[in-house]
Amino acid sequence: MLLMIPGPVQLHERIIRAMARQMIGHRTADFSEVMSFCVDVLREVFQTKGDICLISGSGTAGMEAAIASFSNVRKMATIENGKFGERLGEIASRYTEVERLQFSWGESVDLDAVRNAFDNGCEAVAFVHNETSTGILNPAKEIASIAKEYDGLVIMDAITSAGGDYVRMDEWGVDVAIVGSQKCLGAPPGLAAVAVGEKAWEFYNERCPYYLDLAAYRKKLKDMQTPYTPAVPLFFALAEALEIIREEGLENRIQRHRILSSAVRKWAVEAGLELFPNLNEYSSYSNTVTAIKMPDGITDSELRGTLKKEYGILISGGQGELKGRIFRIGTMGNVGKMETITTLAALEDILRRKNIINPALEYAQILLRDLR
């Protein structure tokens, strides 16, 4: 099976092999060396001088750790224009008063609503940078700069942007950012990293969940350890994935993600399909996942089912209210031109059998020509 879903992503052979090792003690210099390398590269990925807290748990553990640890605020605004934005709102509601800024899924964020939330007494904002459920890239820099005018806290889910797109945490004024291992970093699922800037500690809530208390992670970071037994094999895998990022170079990697996703979008548009997100002047299409409206004449199960059965390729459908209405192609991690062209060719075959689209593969191929 070829995974072209927005996580978990297809693993590079080197990363698979990195996990098949004898265990090491997590209170040893061997472990600290692995962890220290991970922290270094993740600082680069987030573009931050802040602390990197590594949690054994999926991305959602990172989201909850970030929100709960820094929930000592009068009121937190959550920006919700997709499934993961809604999740931030649901998490935040458990720890503090929340003003949930809700937009239709796939709509762009109205920045005036963010400003109003701070005018109404919010002291923090939590939002999703790259909303995986709808394929939209939200305006991180603009949201953070509004929050900074009010000296507010900024928490950003960068789970499907970090490692695949520009994330400039310190420059933008993002205080806390989260990434999951199984998306653009290209590692298996099971680890979350939360990057924390100094200012976040002004909002520290000591009554957060014990396992997700980032103060404990920060404390053990001094010894390059985690507070509790980490998922050691996943650390081996993450270190190898980050080694691959170092070798490729972050800038090259971001450009590769941009080229792959622009080829998917170009194919879709030239084929006569419609991209799902509704952009405004501040938002843009995601550079790591493409959401396309399901055309008339085929159902979700016919399209994705045939792709899976005949070609062995897995793509995603819509989540929640978007089920059956969109399909999503992830171009994250270490996939390249071969996987992307194969996926588009297979989709084109299935859709053309029903006379739904025009041939458009060559448009994608032209864009991918210079990619090795």
Ligand SMILES: *Cc1c(COP(=O)(O)O)cnc(C)c1O
């Ligand atoms: C995948 C994802 C998450 C976290 O999902 P987990 O299943 O907990 O790893 C959070 N936010 C976004 C934007 C995601 O794409």
